[in-house]
Amino acid sequence: MNTRWSEKLRRNGFGWGLVLPSLLFLCMFTYYPMLKSAGLSLFEKNLAVRNPVFVGLDNYKALLHDPVFIEVFRNNIWFAVGTVPVSMALAFALALFADKAIRGKGMVRVAFFYPNMIPMIAAASIWLFLYMPQFGLFAKFASWIAGSEVNLLGNPDTVLASLIVMTIWKEAGYFMIFYLAGMQQIPKDLYESASVDGVGVWKQQLRITIPLTMPTTLFVTVVAITNAFKWVDHLWMMTKGGPDHASSLLLYYIYETTFNFNDQGMAAAMTVVMIVMLLIISCLQFVGWERKVHYQ
């Protein structure tokens, strides 16, 4: 019995020892702030009160009636709807191309992946230039279509779409890497035997590549959706959420509420809403979809 105990302790201890470093950081920078936000969200803590006042769920009720929060939330949904499917489809196509390309394979991969290596702030500066009225490339293109001067980032009707286009450009290369890895896992003899049987190239993709990369698709979907709620730096650079909140996203509004308005209770409540939402999205991977995507 004794030896078994010590054996168990040794093994478990070793395991815990390996996990401990990341666990410590997770606790310090993830779980503790999460709990702290949850606690803070029950208080009124802003410039109007000297000491925080316990208000229960009032902050959450106020959120439901805050037109800006609702608009920002809606923006974020549109942002996700706009960026996720397109960037994933594009990533798939790019990966297919990079996988099959015979000449200049490396070049193709680098070309597609490089937007990812540029820091968001730098990318945003470049795109700011592209969208600049009068001489930005895209602004000129838009003016040509519209037939008059267009201020893409200064107009509430076009600003979100402009940011979506940029985000797709930035994201597609990143997701391509996952797809590329997924595609290279697929045994080549499947394609060979399909060719021998006279199955066309398009059908091969439909029947072999797409089903066999489903686990990748699931993974990328979750990453893409959560990313859509986590982007913030480009807003800070390009629009500050404006004009009139038309391009503001959840995380940016939380930042604004915390630091510009000093309304920490409300910001905490919004943080909790966001965390819960992201948790639900991540859970989809483990609960609902996991079983269905594996191709048997």
Add this chain to the structure above:
Amino acid sequence: MLKQGKMALIVLVFTLIFAGCSQGNSNQAADAKGNSSTASPSTPVSATPDQAAQDPVEISFYYPVNVGGPLTKVIDSMADSFMVKFPNIKVKPVYTGNYGDNTVKIQAGVQAKQPPDVAVMMSTELYSMLDMEAIIPLDDFIAKDTDYNKDDFYPAFVEDTQADGHTYSVPFQRSTIVLYYNKDMFKEAGLDPSKPPANWEELVSDAQKLNRDGHTGLEIPGNDDSYWMFQMLARQNASDPKQSIMGDDGKKANFNTPENVEALQFWLDLSHKYKAMPEGVIDWAATPTDFIEGKTAMMMHTSGNLTNVKNNAKFDFGVAFSPANKQFGSPTGGGNLYIFKDTSPEKQAAAWEFAKYMTEPEQAALFSSSSGYVGVRQSAYDTEAMKTYTASFPQALVARDQLEYAFRELSTHNHGKVSSALTNQIQSALAGKIDAAGALKAAQEEADRALAPFNK
């Protein structure tokens, strides 16, 4: 055994790191406590003046730069010359980005009980800083210091350093809104380059004539702090010379008045009706660039950009008062020097010494001539350096002369919410989503909600 040894090592290392972190935190907490308790009379102040002479007091100084040009060098060199003059005080200048970033960094510091000792912040942050209990009043310093001539400062700048009968800051990086115009383009359009538009009518007709050859007539930036530009138009359109869009005690907003609606309507008309300005929300930072590159013939912007324009414009340009309608008018803008709580009295005294030095006539003159910000005190313009500078570049005097018509920038409790209520509605109107009356009505309602807790 080796495995176990390694594991033990890993665990040990991380325990040490963690312990180190928490150690550091508890030290800081103790520090902060110690500092706040030194303010109470029960604990004697530890450092005597003699000791202070031996080891220099170290103070941190946060400052933003909101205009083009290498202003950080100027400010850092001013701090250096201060240290030469006061060897027992060591200043650590920290450039913190634009005003917004600067405020965020300072607020984070205040909340962590680690504020800077002295900082440049927007004059409009006064009430927020008071609500956060972050700053100290300077009345005692001013009363004690006979060499601090407070009457020398321009009254328009002193106005927003005060609240509830106390003075909380020293004017430093101050500006007004002026009209920059491209004299070459004036000539090309058949206008007299020595006669800039003096009122709204002339502004419209000149801008219309200038709106040709691939450049626009006028640009007024509308993102970021569009309330600042709006405040200018509102005052120019007011029949009451002292009209203000906020109450004197920072607890009231007066956005939704017929005259203000007219003012906002004029701004919208400039693009939509008169076609004298590009439509939509014009970018604050891009406007001076547009002017320098000849994309616009005129712009309304902070006088703080004067040196930037002077150094980079390849054409002859003029500077004029913002055109009047019923009267001239421009809000003052920019930042003051604040001294913070939660540091030691020695540091606060050193910070005061620094604030005083930075606004001495010679320093004010140097800072003004290298930026375009207004020299904050009258005697700055009597210095030799300033006389030489303005003799060869009289445009630099316009912002100062306009001070006669200058007034306090929108400054209220809950300033972040109140100002963004107005800014967002103005943007919405500029983008054509809402009309002038609707925008100001909505802004008023939102501001009233944000100010309600302070009017209880």
